[in-house]
Amino acid sequence: MSASLTQKLTLEKFLQFPHVEESPAWEYVDGVALQKPMPKARHSILQKRLLAEIDSHSQAYTALPELRCTFGGRSVVPDVAVVAWNRIQVNEAGEPEDNFLEPPDWSIEILSPDQSANRVIDNLLHCIKYGCQLGWMIDPDDRSVLVFAPRQEPSVCRGASPLPTLSEMTLEVTADSVFFMVTDQ
Structure with missing residues (x-):
């Protein structure tokens, strides 16, 4: 079951909390801080394989695990955030900025048994x-x-x-092949 801080917060205050970057991730939705459930083996293996598959089928995009995306009054942490390389801001030293202040191009969530499907759907719709x-x-x-x-x-x-992917990707995947990634060795 996920934890929450029920007192109403501002996004700015949420982002200043020292625990916000703890694992499992905390998200900010409608003035409330919510902690995602701790991933288990099946979830982690699926996440790892999705990252590798997506990265191996695109030069224009990168798949990132648990990237905090803060935009539109929320701060969400998709299990896999796929972002175009040209959208990742860099600092004067040419290194990626730590804060990603836009939605990902593709947001992937892996539903955990202790997770509310409606909360996940709400984040994806956002x-x-x-x-x-x-x-x-x-x-x-x-x-x-x-x-x-x-x-x-x-x-x-x-x-x-067949599942849709981003148009610039060569990845062809079906629902079955996604779940095959969990058992494939």
Whole structure:
């Protein structure tokens, strides 16, 4: 079960809390700080394999684990944030800025048993509203992927259903192949 700080906070105050970068990640939604559940083995393996698959199929994008994305009055931490390299701000030394203040191009969440599906969906809808091109909510228990895209109804993909990816990617994936990543060695 995830923890929360129920007192109303401002986003600025939330980002100053010393515990905000602890693991598991804390998110800020509607004035409340919420801690995501601690990932378990299946979740972590799926996350690791998704990162590798996405990175191996694109030069224009990078897949990042647990990247804090602060925008539109929220601070969310997708399990996998896919961001175009040219959108990552760099400092004077040419190093990436620590704070990412935009939605990712593609937000992927892996639903944990102790996690509220509605909270995850709410975060994905928020990402889409503010410019994210694609959102996936992966449900390992149901072996399905709920897909979000701008100006489209959400769709559920199972089995051999092809999943959308970003247009500049060569990645071709189905719902089955996502779950094969957990058992493939």
